[in-house]
Amino acid sequence: MATEDEVSPPHAGHPVPAPDADVDVRLWGKERRLPSAYPLICHLLDTAAVAGALWDVVLTPQVRQRLSERLGWEPAACRRLLCFWAGLHDIGKITPPFQAVAPALYNRIAGDAAYEAEAGAESQRLRHDLAAHWALTALFAELGYPQRGPLARSVHHQVAQLLGGHHGCFHEVLEKAKLKNAAAWVPGLGGRGWEEQRRAHAAVVRRLTGVREVPESRLPAEVTVVFAGLVIVADWLASQEHVITPRLPAAGWSGTDAELAEHWRSAVAQAPGIVREARLGTARFPHREFAQQFPFPPNDLQASLAAELPGLATGPGLLLITAPTGDGKTEAALHAATVMARAAGAGGVYFALPTMATADAMYLRVRDFAERNVEGDRALTLLHSMAWLSAAYAPQDDGPAESAVVSDHTTELEAGSWLRAHNRGLIAPLGAGTVDYPLTAVLPVRYNVLRLLGLAGKVVVVDEAHAYGPWMHSLLVRLLEWLGALRAPVVLLSATLTGRTASSLVEAYRRGCGFRDPAGVEPCYPGWLYVDAASGEVSRPRKVASDRARVLSVEVEPVRWDGAEDPQAAVRPGARRAALLRHLQPLVADGGCALVCCTTVDEAQRTYRFLQAQFPDLARAEGELLLLHSRYPAWRREELAAYCEERFGKPRRDGTADRRPRRAILVATQVVEQSLDLDFDLIISDLAPLAQLLQRAGRAWRHERDGRPAWVGSRPRLVVLEPVDREGRTEPPRTWGAVYDASLLLRTSELLRQHGGAIDVPGDVQALIDRVYADDFGDHLEEAAQRELKRHDAEREAGAMAEKHLAGITTIPAPYVVSEKGDLALISGSSALVDPALLTTRLGADSERAVCAYVQADDSLTLDPEGAVPLPGTAGGRLTRDQVAQVMRHTVPLPGRWLAGRGSEQEPLPSWSRSPALARLALLRLRRGADGRWTCRVGGYDLELSDVGLSRN
Numbered sequence: 001m002a003t004e005d006e007v008s009p010p011h012a013g014h015p016v017p018a019p020d021a022d023v024d025v026r027l028w029g030k031e032r033r034l035p036s037a038y039p040l041i042c043h044l045l046d047t048a049a050v051a052g053a054l055w056d057v058v059l060t061p062q063v064r065q066r067l068s069e070r071l072g073w074e075p076a077a078c079r080r081l082l083c084f085w086a087g088l089h090d091i092g093k094i095t096p097p098f099q100a101v102a103p104a105l106y107n108r109i110a111g112d113a114a115y116e117a118e119a120g121a122e123s124q125r126l127r128h129d130l131a132a133h134w135a136l137t138a139l140f141a142e143l144g145y146p147q148r149g150p151l152a153r154s155v156h157h158q159v160a161q162l163l164g165g166h167h168g169c170f171h172e173v174l175e176k177a178k179l180k181n182a183a184a185w186v187p188g189l190g191g192r193g194w195e196e197q198r199r200a201h202a203a204v205v206r207r208l209t210g211v212r213e214v215p216e217s218r219l220p221a222e223v224t225v226v227f228a229g230l231v232i233v234a235d236w237l238a239s240q241e242h243v244i245t246p247r248l249p250a251a252g253w254s255g256t257d258a259e260l261a262e263h264w265r266s267a268v269a270q271a272p273g274i275v276r277e278a279r280l281g282t283a284r285f286p287h288r289e290f291a292q293q294f295p296f297p298p299n300d301l302q303a304s305l306a307a308e309l310p311g312l313a314t315g316p317g318l319l320l321i322t323a324p325t326g327d328g329k330t331e332a333a334l335h336a337a338t339v340m341a342r343a344a345g346a347g348g349v350y351f352a353l354p355t356m357a358t359a360d361a362m363y364l365r366v367r368d369f370a371e372r373n374v375e376g377d378r379a380l381t382l383l384h385s386m387a388w389l390s391a392a393y394a395p396q397d398d399g400p401a402e403s404a405v406v407s408d409h410t411t412e413l414e415a416g417s418w419l420r421a422h423n424r425g426l427i428a429p430l431g432a433g434t435v436d437y438p439l440t441a442v443l444p445v446r447y448n449v450l451r452l453l454g455l456a457g458k459v460v461v462v463d464e465a466h467a468y469g470p471w472m473h474s475l476l477v478r479l480l481e482w483l484g485a486l487r488a489p490v491v492l493l494s495a496t497l498t499g500r501t502a503s504s505l506v507e508a509y510r511r512g513c514g515f516r517d518p519a520g521v522e523p524c525y526p527g528w529l530y531v532d533a534a535s536g537e538v539s540r541p542r543k544v545a546s547d548r549a550r551v552l553s554v555e556v557e558p559v560r561w562d563g564a565e566d567p568q569a570a571v572r573p574g575a576r577r578a579a580l581l582r583h584l585q586p587l588v589a590d591g592g593c594a595l596v597c598c599t600t601v602d603e604a605q606r607t608y609r610f611l612q613a614q615f616p617d618l619a620r621a622e623g624e625l626l627l628l629h630s631r632y633p634a635w636r637r638e639e640l641a642a643y644c645e646e647r648f649g650k651p652r653r654d655g656t657a658d659r660r661p662r663r664a665i666l667v668a669t670q671v672v673e674q675s676l677d678l679d680f681d682l683i684i685s686d687l688a689p690l691a692q693l694l695q696r697a698g699r700a701w702r703h704e705r706d707g708r709p710a711w712v713g714s715r716p717r718l719v720v721l722e723p724v725d726r727e728g729r730t731e732p733p734r735t736w737g738a739v740y741d742a743s744l745l746l747r748t749s750e751l752l753r754q755h756g757g758a759i760d761v762p763g764d765v766q767a768l769i770d771r772v773y774a775d776d777f778g779d780h781l782e783e784a785a786q787r788e789l790k791r792h793d794a795e796r797e798a799g800a801m802a803e804k805h806l807a808g809i810t811t812i813p814a815p816y817v818v819s820e821k822g823d824l825a826l827i828s829g830s831s832a833l834v835d836p837a838l839l840t841t842r843l844g845a846d847s848e849r850a851v852c853a854y855v856q857a858d859d860s861l862t863l864d865p866e867g868a869v870p871l872p873g874t875a876g877g878r879l880t881r882d883q884v885a886q887v888m889r890h891t892v893p894l895p896g897r898w899l900a901g902r903g904s905e906q907e908p909l910p911s912w913s914r915s916p917a918l919a920r921l922a923l924l925r926l927r928r929g930a931d932g933r934w935t936c937r938v939g940g941y942d943l944e945l946s947d948v949g950l951s952r953n
Contacts, residue, residue: 023200025255026108027094033241036248037105040093041201041255043238046247046267048087048209051234053271055079058230058427060282062345063457066487070223073213080211085159086231087205089166091139092131094198096122097188114193124188133164133171134182134189135198142199143206144214151176153822155215161824162219162228166235168423168447170228170824208264221818222456222485225827229453233427237274237418278418281377282347282457283370283429285338293338293373294331300545301526302332308542309336309530313343316487316533318480318509320502322494323526324762325698326548329493330362330463334369337459340489347376348429348458352438354467356384357641358674362463363432364392370430381425383433388420389634389885423447426454435462435472442478442811444829456486464674465494466501466691470800473501474807477508478814484512485815487533495698496691496769499523510536512815525766552697552759553717556752561723561733563686564602567609576686576721577610583684583719584665586711588615591663593648594682597696598669599736601629603686605948608667615665623647623661628668632949633852635889641676648678650703672699679703681712684719687730689744690751690772693720694765722749729788741799743792747772750781750789848899849891850906850922852945854934861925863890865934873911873918884915891921892950894943901939 029040068075100106100122137160145156178185290298290306363382382393441451503521515536524541559576598604608627612619673695679702700716725731778789853861861871872883912918926934935942
């Protein structure tokens, strides 16, 4: 079927041999769930067509232009190459092992002399993606792709390695010696007939996609990941059952030139609709002033950005904003994102946050903002492990995408609501979620290139950039290097960021953009600065005034620690509980609202029980004594958080009655630092690192409010309870474990003593944050205190070095390293893939999830103590989505060490094994004792679920 024109050289000096055979349409590409087998050539052409539509729809013109400039071609030529390469992704299915997966279909060709193969070749363990890597390396050499230098640095191998990674993991570099006699080393490739068919299929795809170009130099890493991601998405979209079924060839279809041309024509015509149906595309950000985007005038920070950022942002770049909690950083970021998106030609925004609670809240804010200010494609995803339980993110009707992906027996993917399926959410134009989703892009996890594709061409906003330890910070540094290489605009937000940390983040982005020289970053507080990706230039920091400028009264009170004692124990003078009573007594007598912030859940529970006993009137009244922490069942924690925000949140301005109580105490843990908009008259906190204390202090007098109680005084007040030993030296309790570095606690305590009883916010904040980390911090201390601080500093630095080292050996290399070495396997890791669960919690956090079930008198299991709600799955069978969600709403996070002694009774129900969400849960069977308590014995301890959440006795 080939003509001279069809096999003419794609580039001068690179002759391309004609195929030795016509395409054999008996070679199948898809068959499961289909009425009949789908010829491989049809699937290859479908994928090539969808790849072209993705190029047109998912990438903005500016992004397409940048990619093309990196390759040295016109965008149209890049598009043709992408289509051609995507159309070759499954060429490895033309092998005996794959075709034999469907015995009835394989029997049609098994006896054909043309398909000779070594005996037993069909039984070889050869994945078709790896077969594609082998076969395409030779095929691209025939097409004239350069073969200079070692294979890792040769273009023909690099493109083959790219396509061999279409199942989310790039394979190791091949060996030249083995490649010369591939059939001997990999018998599963088959003999000459199989090779001829691979060549024939490639020739058809090449002819119909119109490719004549040959890449003369290696692809830069940032181009590689985008192309690889587009190929994967094209394959998934083209593999949907509802896409394939109407395109099944009629009886007698033999793959003539005319039939193949018609199939290609219809594939090209249908591809844009397939892409749109998946809700893929680009958002547009029309020019609007800040006052047009929001129903209030800009404050000083927002006005400064609105006035000066457009003049600086003439293309991609990074914006760093540092300002106190409550100073409107979110609105500033949303406005800045629209400015930067227009300047860089970005087609979307992703808001990355530290916790699921903050992500849930941000999802609603991004959704409301997008409805008013974003045009074009506005599909918005919420991305974290529990997002599917969010009522605001309940599945909506996305049309025919309910059909499944047709499996090739290697992977099977659900595609109900296409963008909601695993690994796809970041490809949506708009998104809000936890920071682990983008950070996973720089870990060697399967399909990490999809996450890099999803970030390319988006404005990436990272909130609370100060809130990550050394491990997460190291990952963020590597991510910024990749975002710089991808020329993705970035906005970093922080309330308390050291100058050293700010410099490391800015320099990482600049390195990704190609600038290795240090820039000398000096952020101001509050204020912002901008980094231009094209020049590497760092702007002059813009200092702004704060809406919430104030003087914070800080009282550090040394106390003997009794937080782990029985709540009924006698109160000792000079101990923590005595201090709590003294500071809270005016509130109980005269009214007001206070937050008591504890370090551990156990101490929060004990503190709550203690205050119940000391203030019985408060305990009996509705909503006057509250407890909030993470160790409640999910539904209860969500309920409590909403109740607290309603009671202690922003004053109502719509004329309706304010639900703020006359007097109330909320006992809580760190969960109140970031995720909730709360306002108290007084903050009492256990000693914590300075950044955390300032975050908590941001909940004092957060909103303008009339009627603050007279006992509070004239300004917001923070009381810090400092645990000390008998000599009055700071001594963190052993019960705190590794929650905070002892070094930072000692430094914070000493710094607060040095600074005095008041902190000017924001005037003092940056200097204090930098000072607490200063290398010479302890130089003025007495010798014994210096030795103690140095010992704890050494422990902190050793821990930080260990985490950074782990990040260094775990993360994928920087983009310029991958570009230099040329080996795409570096993106997938040289050994086993990393478990993405590394990012679901803080590194080293000992956390699992359990569901508490009540054992009734008849031994049935229920989700409620009354026995009215049966535990789903006890009767066996497959659980529905609603049943899985019902179980997950009753899960509780708990330390993994609590389950160290668990037995078979704590294993999940057998029926849960079919659900990834439930398969790893612990099942706590609670039994009611004579005292009315619901407990479960695990190892040597009793776990109890009560009004204070889950506790261990």
